[in-house]
Amino acid sequence: MKITKFAQSCILIESTENRILVDPGNILFDESLLAEYWNDIDIILVTHKHADHFCVPAISQMLKNAKTKLYSSSEVAGAYSEIDVNIVKVGDEIAGDDFKIEVVDSVHGYMPFLKGDGEINEGLGYIIEIEGKRFYVVGDSICFKNDYKCDILCVPVSGHGLVMGTFEAALYAKEVEASLVIPVHMDNPRFPVDLDFLRGDFKDLNYRVLGIRECLVI
Numbered sequence: 001m002k003i004t005k006f007a008q009s010c011i012l013i014e015s016t017e018n019r020i021l022v023d024p025g026n027i028l029f030d031e032s033l034l035a036e037y038w039n040d041i042d043i044i045l046v047t048h049k050h051a052d053h054f055c056v057p058a059i060s061q062m063l064k065n066a067k068t069k070l071y072s073s074s075e076v077a078g079a080y081s082e083i084d085v086n087i088v089k090v091g092d093e094i095a096g097d098d099f100k101i102e103v104v105d106s107v108h109g110y111m112p113f114l115k116g117d118g119e120i121n122e123g124l125g126y127i128i129e130i131e132g133k134r135f136y137v138v139g140d141s142i143c144f145k146n147d148y149k150c151d152i153l154c155v156p157v158s159g160h161g162l163v164m165g166t167f168e169a170a171l172y173a174k175e176v177e178a179s180l181v182i183p184v185h186m187d188n189p190r191f192p193v194d195l196d197f198l199r200g201d202f203k204d205l206n207y208r209v210l211g212i213r214e215c216l217v218i
Contacts, residue, residue: 001131001218005210008052009184011154015130017098018042022137024059025052027187034061046072047106047139048123049079052188059083075122102127104148106139109162143168153178156185158193166201173205181207
């Protein structure tokens with residue numbers, strides 16, 4: 001399995017058979033991504049409707065490939081009615097020849113500036129079973145009680161009341177029994193991440209901070 005990290009929360013997961021792209025957003029987006037990385041995608045998964053997870057020009061271009069399928073919530077489908085979204089909900093499964101994707105809950109934090117169109121009422125997470133590993137993409141979520149388990153955890157760490165901070169993310173990683181943690185949601189300048197705090201809170205975890213366009217082979 002090959003994992004490539006892009007800006008904010010975007011992750012590309014590649015197996016021998018499939019290319020799964022999660023949350024291709026608009027932060028630091030440029031056309032070279034479509035040519036060099038976001039091409040020939042099998043599955044696009046979007047956790048919620050915010051633009052830092054859903055870049056309309058990029059997704060529209062990727063969906064010109066007939067094999068590419070986009071999965072997300074009914075809330076996302078309503079926000080982007082011009083885009084062909086396969087609607088899924090918590091409890092659903094997406095199955096392929098060499099993968100299975102469980103659609104799980106995700107609880108986006110609320111702040112007053114989100115009131116109205118910015119509120120997230122239907123956040124999703126995804127647990128992707130592929131090449132013998134369970135890869136859990138939490139989405140933009142605060143800490144919440146669940147019984148999910150995984151091998152690799154992709155978790156937000158920028159805090160600010162919207163998603164987990166480094167302290168909660170570390171506790172969450174231990175609760176889901178992740179053997180590898182990849183912190184994300186770190187590239188919006190409005191919500192800076194203190195890497196010293198992260199290193200301190202994550203000291204008991206096996207984690208990897210990936211740079212933009214950096215790859216990791218598992």
